[in-house]
Amino acid sequence: MVPTMVLVADDSCDAHRREALRDLAEAVEGRGEAPVVPAFGPTSRVNDTVRAVEGPIAVVPAFVAGGDLASAEVFAGLDLDGRVDACPTPPLGAVPSIVAEMATRLHDAGWTRGDGVVLAADGANDQEERQEVTDVARILSRRLRSPVQVGYINGWAPTVADAVDRLRDTQGARVFVATWRLVGGAEVERLRELGATSVTPPLWPCELVVDTLLAQHRAAKARLAA
Template sequence: MVPTMVLVADDSHDAQRTEGLRDLADAVARRDEVPVVPAFGPGPEVAATVDAVEGPLVVVPAFLAGGDLASAELFAGLDLDGRFDACATAPLGAVPSIVADLARRLAEAGWRQGDGVVLAADGTPAQDERRQVAAVARMLSRRVQSPVQVGYLSAWAPSVSDAVARLRRNGRPRVAVAAWQLVDGAERERLGDLGATAVTAPLGSASIVVDTLLAQHRAATARLAA
């Protein structure tokens, strides 16, 4: 029996996110590889949805490591300890193919060789997610051959605006913002207000994202069967 993929994210604080999350769930379901159950909302609703799914199941974060503080807190609060037929995957992080797609989006948004780049993440208290964001910045810097500063929207320092200002002080008048976001939301407007040269669109339901989520599901299925 193929385990159900339960996609988890918090969309309770941002109505704009709901459509993007639904599009992502639909894109995964259209591959027809696994049953897909979306679990989007505040913590109690998400927990109730997960509990209602008959096993086996794999709980998959519908957000990026360090890219969604509210969803990371919700995900950390899910309790699967009593279920032998369930496991969870880590949020998507420093995956080379995803970073390559982010670099492509920078070019499409108007970034040019020599421009500074800020990787705009949300931030979480989790040290592993912080390391993932730093790894993405290093990988992106190598791809675009330009300095990449990390800036945060909700947690940690520096802020995105501080990171943009630092690059400009260091001789980079043109600065592009790479949004480390899976789906659109209110933070998109905040990034647009920075006066950056370019701001990328969220990764959304791009094929590489769907491919990676399904690869995570296959790896988790193997763990459940072991």
């Protein structure tokens, strides 16, 4: 039996995010590989949705590690006690193909060697997610063959604004912001107000995101079958 993919994210405070997440869920289901149930909203609503889905289920974060604090908190609050038919997967992290897509977007935006780069992450309460952000910056730096500074939107220092200002002041360089976020919304709009040379769009829409979420589902399916 093919497990149902339950996509989890917070969409409670942002209509644009809500629309983008639903588009993503439809795109994943459109591949025909697995039934998909969107579980979007605050923790209580997400738990109600998960409880209503008959197993087996693969519970897949619809966000990137360190890229969506609100969704990470919702995911951490999932109640899967007694659900032996449920397999949660980690959020997408330093996947080389996704980082390569970010590098392509920077080049498409006009980035060249000598320009500054800030990886804009949201922040998280989980040290593992913070390490994932560090790993993303390291892989992106290797692909660009240029330094990448991490900046945070919420919760941690340095902020994205501080990182952009520091690069502009110390290097006198153009500064590009690489958005480490799966879907758009108000937080991404805030990045565009910082005065950077360019801000790359969130990772979705991109078919690579669908590919990677389905790979998460396949891994969960294998664990459930073991």
